[in-house]
Amino acid sequence: MIKLDNLTKVFDTPKGAVVAADHISMEVPRGEICILLGPSGCGKTTTLKMINRIVQPTSGKVFIDGEDTTDMDTQSLRRNIGYVIQQIGLFPNMTIEENITVVPKLLGWDKARYRERARELMAMIALEPDAFLKRYPNELSGGQQQRIGVARALAADPPVMLMDEPFGAIDPINRAVIQDEFLKMQQELKKTIMFVSHDIDEAIKMGDRIAVFREGKLVQYSEPDDLLAAPRNAFVESFLGEDRALKRLNLVKVNEIVSDEIGTVSPGDTLEQALARIDDFGYQNSILMVNDQRQPVGLITRAVARTTRGYCRDHFQNVPATVGLDDDLRKVASLMFAQDTTWLPCVDDEGRVCGQITQRAMTHHLGARFRAAERTAQAAAETTSKE
Template sequence: MIRLDNLTKVFDTPKGAVVAADHISMEVPRGEICVLLGPSGCGKTTTLKMINRIVRPTSGKVFINDEDTSGLNTQELRRNIGYVIQQIGLFPNMTIEENITAVPRLLGWDAKRYKERAREMMAMIAMEPDAFLKRYPSELSGGQQQRIGVARALAADPPVMLMDEPFGAIDPINRAVIQDEFLKMQQDLKKTIMFVSHDIDEAIKMGDRVAIFREGKLVQYSTPDDLLAAPKNAFVESFLGEDRALKRLNLVKVREVMSHEIGTVTPDDSLETALQRIDDYGYQNAIVMINDRQRPTGMITRAIARTTKGYCRDHFQGIPAAVHLDDDLRKVASLMFSNDMTWLPCVDDDERIMGQITQRAITHHLGSRHRVAEHSVADQNTGV
């Protein structure tokens, strides 16, 4: 949907020519978010601004939906690209409704249509239309203003959006909320987005792909998991940080790692049966007890099953925690550490038992993924 072909920008300065973007070539598939990441002055914002011609390229081309944009009128180009910036840029003398509908009005939409669109957008960003549409930007908090900025960029339903550190000025709590809301919107909208960030954690969370820049050059362009598993060189590895393996925990869901094989007992089973199943499944410590609706209600420890007689219903312990199939491994690891456990039961949305996840399985998954990605990068570098 977005293709950059040797896009280059050279600025003339009193000290001579400065190459801000050096022959950048990359493609962003339709419906994906690409995050441009790198240290200050690396060329990521310049590259973004060349797409809607806020910065004019020195050479190279920008294609949107396979159309060379160099032949398009600048105003027409910009009206078909949503643009969100860190400073938000709302018009202070306009109401929220007027801000959101600025581009639709320029495009000649009739009043009924653009007013309805404003209400749709407010609902989409989880703000009550009747409470906010007639207010002015100064009457809103910073986080609310940022949401309005996103709504304005989406109002004319552009196929492409550019976002320049859109959440950078918001406090961490509100930033996380807005990021989550935006990702939920993106699941339905499927916009093609280029997104500048200086925050590695944000890039990993928001991006389908991440582009690492250094001194005007595109150094590595990968999925977040490939980037973290196999950085291309020492610069990328250093930029990502020594905890890059832990960052990968955010990218993997429980359903990708869990085992569907899990032994269970019922309240009416004997402790002797529980011990036999612990041994059969090779468990070290305990087995899950479930009720007639397949929901975990407790666990029987090996120590109890081995030294006590009776039934499971009379000797079970509570399960400190369970995880859902779409939880990420960071949450799993946190629960394991805080509860001093090496395994956790996995449940579906109806809280029914679906399997188990272990520390060993997590370690194996991360390690094997690292090796695959490392070999892939090595093959690319050798031309295989």
Template sequence: MIRLENLTKIFETQKGSVIAADHITMEVPSGEICILLGPSGCGKTTTLKMINRIVPPTSGKVFIEGEDTSGMQTEDLRRNIGYVIQQIGLFPNMTIEENITAVPRLLGWDAKRYRERARELMDVIAMDPNIYLNRYPSELSGGQQQRIGVARALAADPPVMLMDEPFGAIDPINRAVIQDEFLKMQQALKKTILFVSHDIDEAIKMGDRIAIFRAGRLVQLSEPDDLLAAPKDEFVESFLGDDRALKRLNLVRVGDVVSSDIGTVNPGDTLATALKRMDEYGYQLSILMVNEQNEPVGMVPRSVASLTRGYCRDHFQPLPGTIHMGDSLRKATSIMFAEDTTWLPCIDDNGKVCGQITQRAMTRHLGARFRAAARTATAPATGA
């Protein structure tokens, strides 16, 4: 969808030439989010702005859907690219509806069509059109204004969106909420997005691919997991930080690590049965108790089962928590640490037990990816 070929920008100053972007060559497949990441002044924002010619390139080409954009009128190019900036840039003298429909009106859409589009987008960004469309930007919070900025960029249904630190000015709580809502939107809309960020955690969360920039050059373009497991050089490794293994917790789903081999008891089982089953499965501390619907309802401790007679239903304790198959390992780790436990039962969309996840399994899974990357990096080259 987006292809950059040797895209270069040289700024002329009184002190001489400054190369802001140096022969950037990269591709972003259709429907993916590519995060441009790097330290300040590395060329990521300049590269973004050259795509819609806010900054004219010195040399090189930009292709969108295979078309060389150098032959397009600047106005036509920009109207087909959604653009969202950190400062939002809403028109203060226009209502929210007028802000959202600015580009469709320029394109000549009839009133019924662009008004319906505005209401549709308000639903997409989870803001009631009946409440907000007739308000002005000054009547909205910063987070609400940012959502309107996204809606405005989507108004003409552009195939490409450029986003320049769009959530950078929002407080951390609202920022996480808007990021989540945007990702849900993207699952449905499948836009092709270039997204500038300075936040590594945001890049890992939001990006299908991450492009690392340094001093105007593209250093590495990889999927987040590959980037964290196999940084190309010492700069990328240091930029990602010493905790890059922990950052992978956000990328891996519980379903990737779950073990379906889990021992359980029912409320009607005796404590002797619970103790025997714990021995069979090698459980040292407790065993999960499930009801007739295979839903988790508690756990039976070994200390109770070994000293007491009776039934599990009369001697169980509350669970430390459960984890959904689609949750991240980061969430699983957080629950384990908070509840001082080394395992959690895993549940599906219906709340039924489908396995368990342990700290050991998570450690082995994460470590295996790094060990594989290390073996690849040190393997001797082979030739014909």
């Protein structure tokens, strides 16, 4: 949907020419979010602004849905590209409804259509239309204004959106909420988005692809998992940080490594039976007790099963936590550390036990990806040396 072909920007300064973007070539597939990441002054915002010609390219081309935009009318180009900036840029003398409907009005939408679009978008960004549409920007919090900025960019239903650190000025709690809401919207809307950020965690969370910039050059363009597992050079590796293996916890879902081999007992089973089942799964010191619907209702420990007689229903502990199949490994690791456990039961949408996840499985999965990346890099280096 977006293709940059040797896009270059050179600024003339009193001290001479400065190359802000140096022959940037990349493609963003339809419906994906591409994060432009890098330190301040690396060229990511300049690259973004050349797409809608807020900054005029020195050379190179931009293609939108296969069409060369070089000779396209600038106003027409911008009206078909949503644009969201960190400073939000709402018009202070306009109501929220008027702010949202600016572009649809310019495009000639009738009143009923653009007013309905405003209400639809307010619901989408989780703000009550009747409570907010007639207010002015200064009556809203910073986080609410940022949501309105996103709604305004979406108003005319543009196929492409450009976002320049849109959530950077919001406090961490509200930023996480808005990021989550935006990702939910994106699942439905499937916009093609280029998104400038300097926050690595945000990039990993939001991006389908990440482009790392340094001194005006595109250094690496990869999917988040590939970027973390196989940084191209020392700069990318240092920029990602020493905890890049832990950052991958955000990218892996429980359903990728869950094991359906999990021992269970029923409330009517004896503790002797529970101990035998624990021994069948020798790496665990407890076993899960489930009801007739296979929902977890308790935990029988090895210590209790070994020293006590009776039935499981009379000697169980509470289940410390469960995880869902769509949870990421960061949540799982946090729960394991908090509960001092090396495994957790996994449940489906109805709360029924469908397997377990262990620290060992998590470690093996993460490590295997890094080992594979090392082997690939080594093979590439050997091929280069032979040539």
